[in-house]
Amino acid sequence: ARGEYRHYMLKEIHEQPRAIADTLENRIGLERVYEQAFGHAATDLFADIEAVQIVACGTSYHAGLIGRYWLEGLASLPCTVEVASEFRYRKPRVAPHTLFVTLSQSGETADTLAALAYARELGFAHTLAICNAPESSLVRGSELVLMTQAGPEIGVASTKAFTTQLVALLLLVAVLGRRHALSPEGETHIVQLLRSLPGQIEQVLGLDAAVQAWVPFFANKQHALFLGRGTQYPVAMEGALKLKEISYIHAEAYPAGELKHGPLALVDSDMPVVAVAPNNELLEKLQSNLQEVRARGGELFVFADAQNAIREDAQTHVITVPPTDDLLAPIVYTVLLQLLAYHVAVSKGADIDQPRNLAKSVTVE
Ligand code: F6R
Numbered sequence: 001a002r003g004e005y006r007h008y009m010l011k012e013i014h015e016q017p018r019a020i021a022d023t024l025e026n027r028i029g030l031e032r033v034y035e036q037a038f039g040h041a042a043t044d045l046f047a048d049i050e051a052v053q054i055v056a057c058g059t060s061y062h063a064g065l066i067g068r069y070w071l072e073g074l075a076s077l078p079c080t081v082e083v084a085s086e087f088r089y090r091k092p093r094v095a096p097h098t099l100f101v102t103l104s105q106s107g108e109t110a111d112t113l114a115a116l117a118y119a120r121e122l123g124f125a126h127t128l129a130i131c132n133a134p135e136s137s138l139v140r141g142s143e144l145v146l147m148t149q150a151g152p153e154i155g156v157a158s159t160k161a162f163t164t165q166l167v168a169l170l171l172l173v174a175v176l177g178r179r180h181a182l183s184p185e186g187e188t189h190i191v192q193l194l195r196s197l198p199g200q201i202e203q204v205l206g207l208d209a210a211v212q213a214w215v216p217f218f219a220n221k222q223h224a225l226f227l228g229r230g231t232q233y234p235v236a237m238e239g240a241l242k243l244k245e246i247s248y249i250h251a252e253a254y255p256a257g258e259l260k261h262g263p264l265a266l267v268d269s270d271m272p273v274v275a276v277a278p279n280n281e282l283l284e285k286l287q288s289n290l291q292e293v294r295a296r297g298g299e300l301f302v303f304a305d306a307q308n309a310i311r312e313d314a315q316t317h318v319i320t321v322p323p324t325d326d327l328l329a330p331i332v333y334t335v336l337l338q339l340l341a342y343h344v345a346v347s348k349g350a351d352i353d354q355p356r357n358l359a360k361s362v363t364v365e
Contacts, residue, residue: 007352009155009246013338014205017198019160020331022149023167024194031188033174038128039144042175045126049099049176051078053124055087055115056103057362059158059241060165064103065234066330067169074186075177084111085365088118100124101172105153105161106361107136114365116141130168132161146171155353156360157246159338162238163201166331170194193325197332203322204335210319211339214301217272217317218249218344225263226253226337227275227289229282231330236276239337245355247345256289267298274340278321278329279305290316303336 005011027037035042052071054064064081071079078095084102088111100119104112107129116138119127129142132150139145148164171194174187182190218224224243228236233255240251254263256275267273273293277286287310293300294315302318304310312318324332345352 006346007155007342009157009159009342009352012153012155012159013335013342015151016160016163016335017201017205019148019150019164020167020201021198022151023164025149027171028191028194031184031191033171033187033191035175037171038146038175042144045144046099046175046179048097049077049125049179050097051095052080052099052101052176053092053094053119054079054081054101054103055084055112055119056081057084057109057111059162059238060103060105060109060112062234062238062241063162063165063169064101065237066166066231067103067172069231070169070173070327071176074182074190075173076181077176084109084115088115092122094122094124097125099176100127101130102127102138102142103130103165104136104138105132105148105150105158105165107131107133107138108361108363109138110363110365113137113141128172130165130172132164154360156355156358157242157341157352163331163334167194167197170327190327193328197328200322200324200328200332201335204332205339207319207321207336208339211336212343214317214319214340215343215347217299217301218247218340219347221249221270221272223266223271224249224251225266225271225273226251227256227259227273227286228253229256229286230280231326232276232278232333235330235333235337236274238334239274239276239341242338242341243344245358246341246352247348247350248356249344256286259289259292264292264296267293267296269297269299271298273298273300274337275300275302276333276337277302277304277308277310278324278326278333279307280326280329283308303333
């Protein structure tokens with residue numbers, strides 16, 4: 001039941017600290033990730049993996065995109081990510097020893113299931129499903145399985161399923177990475193950060209009132225632009241998808257460096273520009289992209305790390321986010337974008353848990 005919450009989506013947003021803690025339970029020790037979490041055969045099947053292909057749809061696809069930055073950046077494993085409805089209709093070239101990974105909340109998404117069946121024909125080394133539905137077709141059809149422990153997700157817009165998928169991907173980075181470029185210290189670092197994650201999510205949930213205060217700037221707009229760089233680019237994509245699916249405001253995400261290659265032409269005071277700006281090596285680059293927006297009369301809404309020097313001005317609204325490690329930033333900042341989409345949609349009187357034209361589980365093509 002929704003209990004004290006007005007909508008399932010809000011309840012599920014607030015469940016994320018618990019969902020993440022449950023997804024970590026019995027999967028990590030003090031310093032190591034237990035690879036049995038992926039199934040009894042994990043040690044054998046992971047032994048010869050040298051590359052990863054991720055396939056998923058929608059929000060789950062966005063999790064995969066973030067996973068690629070981690071698998072390549074931390075584990076040095078080549079990784080490609082594709083939406084299932086494209087993957088299944090082309091002729092991908094499969095490099096030897098490639099692990100085929102599907103991400104899905106429901107485990108019943110028709111295109112993802114078809115992609116898994118196709119993957120067997122294509123000769124992938126092994127298959128792994130990261131999934132939230134224990135008895136699903138995807139789980140039954142995969143050699144290895146890592147269950148996210150989000151619990152039933154009722155709201156059509158995926159929230160806790162997404163953040164627990166990201167946690168699951170970090171567990172995968174650890175177990176594959178230790179066979180490649182990830183040092184024992186690197187793995188310990190991931191484990192320690194993961195332990196701190198539920199508490200960090202609790203903290204950003206406390207920024208709810210600040211996010212709500214931005215609602216009037218969005219509620220009567222037709223369009224919004226979301227910007228991020230690095231792992232924050234897929235975070236921006238996820239923020240834009242949440243906003244469009246529940247508030248029906250057209251939203252697009254761009255890697256901030258692409259602004260000047262076209263979308264800058266759209267920027268004016270009628271199009272709010274949301275930026276996710278954790279403190280990382282790309283911050284300076286992002287700052288100059290934000291300046292490009294200001295110079296065109298755009299209005300900025302920035303989620304910025306407390307240590308950043310992004311100041312409020314007539315065109316710049318800032319919500320200050322507690323400092324977080326670069327690795328966790330995609331998860332932490334996503335929660336804020338979920339809240340933004342939620343409150344904007346509520347103010348428009350939209351049907352939050354049942355957006356028009358959408359189904360929770362897309363079992364048809
Ligand atoms: C968006 C959303 C969808 C799903 C997509 C895949 O909020 O929920 O984009 O992520 O339909 O569904 P699963 O993860 O069940 O395969």
